[in-house]
Amino acid sequence: MYEEMMRFLRFSTGGKTSIGIFFILIVIASNAEGTATLRNVTLEKIDGPGNNSVVYIRSQAEVDCLHYVITTVGPTSPTLLLLKSASNTSRVHIFWDKLLHPNSSVVEGAVHLVDENGKPLPKSPKTSFYIFDELLEYEDLQNSSDITDPKNKNLTSIRLDELSWAANVTGFTAVLQGTDKNSSKFTNTSKVELRFTPFSTKGRRSVLPRMAHNELSADVEFIVDGIAASRPSSRFAVMLVVANPGNSSFLPSVKVTSDSVVEQVSKRIIDDEYAPTIFTFGQIFSKTKQNSATNNFWQWRTVCYVMPHHTNDDATDVKSTTLTGNQTYVAPALLDNKLLQGYFGFSNLQLIEARATIAGFGKEDDGYYNATAYISWTSLVGFGTPPPESFSITVISILIAGVGIPIVIILIGSVFLLKRRFCDESRIRRSQYEPIE
Amino acid sequence: MKEEETKYLLSKDSEEILVTVENRKCGICDPTRFAHRMVILTLMSFLSFGPGFCTDTPAALHDQIVEKLNIDEATFMGFYSWYSWPNMIMCLVGGYLIDRYIGVRLGGIIFAGLVLAGHCIFALGAAVRLVWVMDAGRFVFGVGCETLSIVQNTYSVLWFKTSDLSLVFGLQMSMRMIAETINLNVQLPIYNAITETNFPGDTLGITLFIASFSCIISFTCAIVLAYLDKRAEKLTNREKHDGTQIHLTDIKKFPIQIWIIYVIGLAVNVSLVTFTGLGVAYFEQKFGVSPATSHALNSLLYFLAIPMPPLLGFIVDVTGYHVYWILLAMVFCMLGLGFMTFTHLTPWIGAVLLSLSFSLWYSPLYALIAFIVPFHKLATAYGFMGSVLNLCAAVMAQISGLIVDSGGYFMFGIFVCAWSSMAMIFTIILYFVDVVKDSQLNISAKERMHKISDIGDNESVISDSATKED
Numbered sequence: 001m002y003e004e005m006m007r008f009l010r011f012s013t014g015g016k017t018s019i020g021i022f023f024i025l026i027v028i029a030s031n032a033e034g035t036a037t038l039r040n041v042t043l044e045k046i047d048g049p050g051n052n053s054v055v056y057i058r059s060q061a062e063v064d065c066l067h068y069v070i071t072t073v074g075p076t077s078p079t080l081l082l083l084k085s086a087s088n089t090s091r092v093h094i095f096w097d098k099l100l101h102p103n104s105s106v107v108e109g110a111v112h113l114v115d116e117n118g119k120p121l122p123k124s125p126k127t128s129f130y131i132f133d134e135l136l137e138y139e140d141l142q143n144s145s146d147i148t149d150p151k152n153k154n155l156t157s158i159r160l161d162e163l164s165w166a167a168n169v170t171g172f173t174a175v176l177q178g179t180d181k182n183s184s185k186f187t188n189t190s191k192v193e194l195r196f197t198p199f200s201t202k203g204r205r206s207v208l209p210r211m212a213h214n215e216l217s218a219d220v221e222f223i224v225d226g227i228a229a230s231r232p233s234s235r236f237a238v239m240l241v242v243a244n245p246g247n248s249s250f251l252p253s254v255k256v257t258s259d260s261v262v263e264q265v266s267k268r269i270i271d272d273e274y275a276p277t278i279f280t281f282g283q284i285f286s287k288t289k290q291n292s293a294t295n296n297f298w299q300w301r302t303v304c305y306v307m308p309h310h311t312n313d314d315a316t317d318v319k320s321t322t323l324t325g326n327q328t329y330v331a332p333a334l335l336d337n338k339l340l341q342g343y344f345g346f347s348n349l350q351l352i353e354a355r356a357t358i359a360g361f362g363k364e365d366d367g368y369y370n371a372t373a374y375i376s377w378t379s380l381v382g383f384g385t386p387p388p389e390s391f392s393i394t395v396i397s398i399l400i401a402g403v404g405i406p407i408v409i410i411l412i413g414s415v416f417l418l419k420r421r422f423c424d425e426s427r428i429r430r431s432q433y434e435p436i437e
Numbered sequence: 438m439k440e441e442e443t444k445y446l447l448s449k450d451s452e453e454i455l456v457t458v459e460n461r462k463c464g465i466c467d468p469t470r471f472a473h474r475m476v477i478l479t480l481m482s483f484l485s486f487g488p489g490f491c492t493d494t495p496a497a498l499h500d501q502i503v504e505k506l507n508i509d510e511a512t513f514m515g516f517y518s519w520y521s522w523p524n525m526i527m528c529l530v531g532g533y534l535i536d537r538y539i540g541v542r543l544g545g546i547i548f549a550g551l552v553l554a555g556h557c558i559f560a561l562g563a564a565v566r567l568v569w570v571m572d573a574g575r576f577v578f579g580v581g582c583e584t585l586s587i588v589q590n591t592y593s594v595l596w597f598k599t600s601d602l603s604l605v606f607g608l609q610m611s612m613r614m615i616a617e618t619i620n621l622n623v624q625l626p627i628y629n630a631i632t633e634t635n636f637p638g639d640t641l642g643i644t645l646f647i648a649s650f651s652c653i654i655s656f657t658c659a660i661v662l663a664y665l666d667k668r669a670e671k672l673t674n675r676e677k678h679d680g681t682q683i684h685l686t687d688i689k690k691f692p693i694q695i696w697i698i699y700v701i702g703l704a705v706n707v708s709l710v711t712f713t714g715l716g717v718a719y720f721e722q723k724f725g726v727s728p729a730t731s732h733a734l735n736s737l738l739y740f741l742a743i744p745m746p747p748l749l750g751f752i753v754d755v756t757g758y759h760v761y762w763i764l765l766a767m768v769f770c771m772l773g774l775g776f777m778t779f780t781h782l783t784p785w786i787g788a789v790l791l792s793l794s795f796s797l798w799y800s801p802l803y804a805l806i807a808f809i810v811p812f813h814k815l816a817t818a819y820g821f822m823g824s825v826l827n828l829c830a831a832v833m834a835q836i837s838g839l840i841v842d843s844g845g846y847f848m849f850g851i852f853v854c855a856w857s858s859m860a861m862i863f864t865i866i867l868y869f870v871d872v873v874k875d876s877q878l879n880i881s882a883k884e885r886m887h888k889i890s891d892i893g894d895n896e897s898v899i900s901d902s903a904t905k906e907d
Contacts, residue, residue, distance in 0.1 A: 268781050270778065270779055270780065270781065270847060271845075271847045272723075272845035272846055272847045273844045273845045273847050273848045274845075275845070276841065276842065276843070276844065276845030276846070277718075277722045277841075277845060277846060278845075279722060279723055279846075312842060395847075395848070395851055398851050398854075398855050399851070401855075401858075402854055402855050402858035403858070405858070405862055406858065406861050406862050406865055409862060409865050409866065409869075410865055413865065413866075413868075413869040416869070417869070417872060417873075420873075
């Protein structure tokens with residue numbers, strides 16, 4: 001009986017070990033990367049007449065091609081246009097004469113996708129654009145950092161299309177810098193800056209807020225540096241206009257339909273190891289229909305930094321308002337936008353249902369904007385759904401050890417005690433037998 | 438038989454234990470009767486009133502101290518550092534002194550006296566505006582403070598080992614919490630009342646001297662306890678303990694179960710105390726609750742630690758199976774930390790579980806030490822436990838701050854979950870070691886009663902051969 005029991009235990013232990021290893025391999029395999037998508041990402045600045053230029057990011061893969069078009073040509077507020085094409089040889093082509101034409105109705109067609117032979121391609125049904133339209137300033141009398149609080153007063157705005165913009169490309173980052181030599185709020189060094197960094201692989205930035213990214217996304221950093229605040233308790237905010245106009249047949253003569261959806265989500269996470277004390281993501285999703293897959297996303301950790309070198313001590317909050325379709329905010333951003341006129345056509349712009357949100361910077365008792373006169377807000381924009389946040393190897397190891405070791409000890413201890421009990425019982429039984437002689 | 442002597446049967450067992458008392462009619466004077474033991478219990482509980490009340494006096498009068506003395510935050514925190522550092526060593530040294538040289542009665546008087554003297558020096562330093570005098574006062578206070586809890590533990594085992602030991606430990610914890618709560622709520626009103634009456638003299642110094650009345654209560658209790666214990670020893674012919682039986686190196690020879698218990702106590706204390714030390718910021722950031730709710734969550738642990746420890750201690754005494762109860766406390770701890778760290782569910786769930794764990798782990802664990810270690814080494818054993826707990830709590834407080842700054846609250850949650858898991862692991866190990874070695878730590882209350890009456894009150898459940906010197 002004892003020997004049989006021991007054989008069973010040896011088999012089952014060995015069996016359990018084998019099954020355990022197999023299970024671990026399955027888990028590892030299922031979590032491993034699928035077929036890695038190799039993307040060829042290029043970043044270039046397309047110069048036009050005068051000081052006009054367009055920053056163009058192209059991310060080419062075997063099955064598709066992604067295009068990010070960023071410009072302030074017009075002048076227009078900094079606009080980011082995301083296009084996705086099923087043709088992996090597609091490129092964005094710009095007709096500068098049309099683009100810079102003062103007659104808005106002529107501009108249509110100035111920006112479009114072409115194949116490798118220069119032949120125009122149909123418009124992509126999955127298109128989104130994002131406009132940094134206005135820089136808002138308000139007096140935070142309540143020290144609540146809430147721009148919607150009616151007790152906070154003196155709301156003023158700086159339209160970003162009124163600044164003088166210059167584009168530069170250094171390495172893999174494009175920088176749009178806006179200044180205003182005629183405004184009393186701008187000194188020689190004051191600026192509003194937008195930095196775009198596309199990615200060709202999965203990963204995570206080493207700079208706070210250390211968001212995870214994938215090969216379908218780009219980093220967007222919005223910076224306010226040195227602009228003079230009107231009052232000691234002033235805070236700043238930026239208005240972001242978002243739209244997802246898309247339809248299967250998108251010909252110039254066809255009206256834009258309005259079943260596309262832009263929705264805002266606040267996502268809570270449990271893991272703040274990459275950005276300590278920040279547990280919330282703000283997200284804006286662009287979808288073709290209510291329950292369809294996400295075409296594009298704009299994502300940010302609800303944190304901004306008040307010094308150029310981001311540290312945890314320099315972190316402060318980002319609070320965003322709910323999306324509004326109020327045409328007072330939205331229309332000016334769209335209708336005068338040369339890039340959008342060039343791609344969609346002026347008549348279609350009036351039919352696009354855009355949404356606006358205001359991202360306010362600061363939290364109570366952080367010294368207001370004047371403490372450092374600097375704001376840096378990082379977002380991630382891209383195609384599809386945002387890359388998931390995952391635990392680090394350290395955390396996973398601790399979790400496995402913390403839960404696994406007690407279970408293993410219980411199992412081993414139980415087996416040991418059972419074995420001991422069987423041994424004792426069998427020894428007692430044997431001792432009860434007396435030899436015949 | 439003389440008129441003033443009365444002999445009666447103490448035990449219903451076949452072996453008679455005769456006790457001589459002067460006046461059997463006075464139940465409260467009879468050391469073996471319930472009424473007298475309640476008096477002892479009351480006095481023992483109030484031993485910790487002074488330390489509990491005065492430990493957090495600086496926190497209760499933070500703004501006033503900082504303003505009147507014109508000191509910065511680092512100097513203010515020095516009052517806690519000077520209090521903490523002697524605690525780490527004095528627990529062990531004090532326990533050994535009690536076992537070896539001075540005994541529990543004299544030890545109680547000496548250390549209660551140090552507590553009183555230390556706080557008076559602190560008050561004097563505040564009155565004359567000398568920070569170094571206040572630091573010296575906190576140092577002397579710290580020397581006596583935790584050692585007084587060793588005295589309490591030793592008295593508890595001396596008087597209550599046969600029954601109600603966990604209840605008594607629970608009551609001590611509860612009394613400490615009551616004293617701290619009273620301190621946080623009355624110190625400032627007292628200060629304000631003195632300010633309003635324009636009493637001559639320094640308001641801060643006077644307030645602190647008034648607080649020293651709590652230490653006078655503790656000191657008085659120590660003296661009365663010493664007298665009553667001496668009297669009981671004489672009346673019940675209790676065995677006197679020879680201090681020469683204990684040496685400091687005997688710690689190395691403690692049974693493995695004691696070392697496992699030390700690790701359990703260390704791990705669960707680290708996980709609970711460092712987690713609650715996070716404070717209100719964690720709840721506001723992680724769960725988005727209001728500051729008021731955050732304060733309530735943080736206070737829940739201390740609020741429940743007033744009624745729950747004696748209640749749970751009573752249940753442990755009635756049922757026995759101490760290891761199972763410790764295991765349950767570890768399960769509550771892991772679950773509570775798990776809810777807090779891995780979910781966005783309402784933090785009240787985690788807070789209640791952690792409060793239950795906090796109230797449950799102390800009594801059965803400390804009771805087990807009394808069942809394992811013979812009485813003449815008990816103060817040393819408790820002292821070592823106290824030193825380890827204080828040292829690790831102080832170190833972990835520093836480490837936890839670093840972890841939150843670099844890795845955020847989630848990594849900190851993982852860190853305390855790991856400690857909690859370690860406590861669980863060692864509790865499971867304790868269970869199996871107990872079964873294998875048949876040390877009978879995890880038996881019912883009834884079996885334990887029989888065991889103690891068989892082998893004597895002041896001997897250990899485990900054979901003392903393991904602890905005897907060669």
